[in-house]
Ligand SMILES: Cc1cc2nc3c(=O)[nH]c(=O)nc-3n(C[C@H](O)[C@H](O)[C@H](O)COP(=O)(O)OP(=O)(O)OC[C@H]3O[C@@H](n4cnc5c(N)ncnc54)[C@H](O)[C@@H]3O)c2cc1C
């Protein structure tokens with residue numbers, strides 16, 4: 218399965234991935250309207266400290282603890298893509314407690330959201346990858362992606 | 367090869383985990399689920415959300431409506447397994463059916479624990495709160511002017527209070543313990559959550575218990591009397607070890623298994639609330655009545671029954687629960703050196719011992735708590751990471767560059 222890999226060597230810490238993620242999942246076609254004067258709530262988030270930065274989003278684990286632990290069945294695997302049915306989520310935060318990467322977070326309405334590789338929105342390919350200006354985020358179908366070779 | 371006959375007693379998290387485990391490896395075997403409850407598999411924790419109008423019967427299904435079909439399961443719902451015969455390898459049901467098995471999973475869950483209390487038999491409207499039928503019965507009994515008394519300020523009692531808060535006239539919770547949620551929280555955290563719950567109009571009476579009941583009133587050990595219309599008994603739950611124990615399965619407080627969830631009886635497995643788990647943080651064996659644990663144990667059993675799989679050896683207490691939008695997550699055990707931060711509406715306690723994170727409690731800000739849980743689960747030596755950096759805010763930044771690369775730059779496990 219194609220996955221997102223990030224390379225902290227190339228990450229500029231510009232946070233553009235966060236903005237494009239929030240926009241891609243906003244359902245709006247006007248970036249300014251969707252993001253201006255709002256606290257954005259992206260599914261990919263940049264960690265940074267002392268010159269180091271890297272973006273973190275769902276790893277689509279082979280053994281997804283979030284899916285196995287979800288108390289309602291809201292999380293599931295569709296051929297390796299880990300998706301959430303927000304309608305069935307009750308914000309119990311069990312998935313937050315078990316995700317080893319800290320990548321599942323509440324959405325604007327409090328129910329959980331997570332990276333679905335932009336395969337469930339109208340973009341169809343990960344917006345963070347597409348718009349990262351320094352190619353620090355790649356989308357590859359490989360066990361050992363180019364960045365790690 | 368002859369198709370295997372799998373029989374599962376139970377239809378909840380552990381049972382579903384088992385089906386999904388079996389089907390990862392064996393698409394052909396015949397799987398039968400036997401369940402006393404007549405319902406499609408549902409999320410047990412959601413019964414309080416159902417009372418509160420926050421979910422409905424469709425949405426509280428634990429799996430899609432066509433789950434049994436798509437997973438090739440024959441569901442025998444509304445049937446109780448009365449006994450099992452490990453020599454003949456059969457299970458006898460209440461309607462006289464006898465089911466042969468090659469592999470059997472016992473996933474019979476919990477039963478309510480109701481200690482003997484004087485006068486309890488005189489109370490006409492009394493309920494436990496463990497099943498969808500319990501929730502339905504309670505919904506029928508409670509009206510807008512009902513005074514509800516809940517005995518037990520643990521997770522189930524307090525969740526019941528939250529679920530009923532829009533429906534009942536008044537809510538009182540009593541508990542013998544001096545604090546709420548004694549198995550989950552320490553004293554200070556409990557006080558914070560207690561204040562929040564009391565602000566919602568729930569009356570909490572602690573360090574007292576009911577000495578005697580009459581219909582419509584509880585006489586407490588401090589001499590006071592609490593009148594009520596509806597009584598909910600939420601003192602605790604116990605592993606439901608029958609009928610496996612009667613058939614010779616070894617049980618302490620719960621059924622005893624190895625790390626593949628095998629009991630001492632050949633080809634009989636057990637998973638979920640009916641078992642005892644080995645808690646890696648305290649080194650003790652104890653029942654862990656938790657849904658993720660039940661699923662993971664069930665899946666482990668299913669994989670092994672189908673001829674594969676790996677051992678499950680990462681069990682620990684783990685709770686994620688919210689009361690009126692205040693979120694609480696906790697994991698592990700709390701003996702060791704504690705780092706505590708406490709401010710208005712927030713609480714953070716991290717407990718370390720022997721160079722390992724052993725447990726934590728977070729209230730309010732619970733974001734990315736799973737990073738802490740993974741430190742406990744993976745037994746990460748704290749001197750190999752920059753733990754100071756993440757005491758107030760969990761992050762992957764605490765790991766070395768090499769470990770970060772392994773986490774984010776290559777295919778995940
Ligand atoms: C109100 C409430 C809130 C909860 N909240 C949480 C929470 O937030 N997080 C969490 O992790 N856990 C929570 N729990 C606990 C969680 O529900 C259990 O840990 C989980 O359901 C255990 O699953 P299980 O498959 O082991 O058994 P159970 O869910 O107990 O199911 C047992 C199954 O066995 C069947 N059965 C039993 N005996 C027989 C028999 N003799 N013959 C045939 N069938 C039989 C029953 O019909 C049922 O299908 C909560 C529980 C309650 C009651």
Ligand code: SF4
Pocket residue numbers: 274275276277278281282283284299315316317318319320321331
């Ligand atoms: S949310 Fe977390 S646990 Fe679930 S698949 Fe993504 S990274 Fe893995």
Ligand code: SF4
Pocket residue numbers: 286287288289290291292301305306307308309310311312313329
């Ligand atoms: S918060 Fe939602 S998605 Fe996460 S475990 Fe609870 S119900 Fe499932």
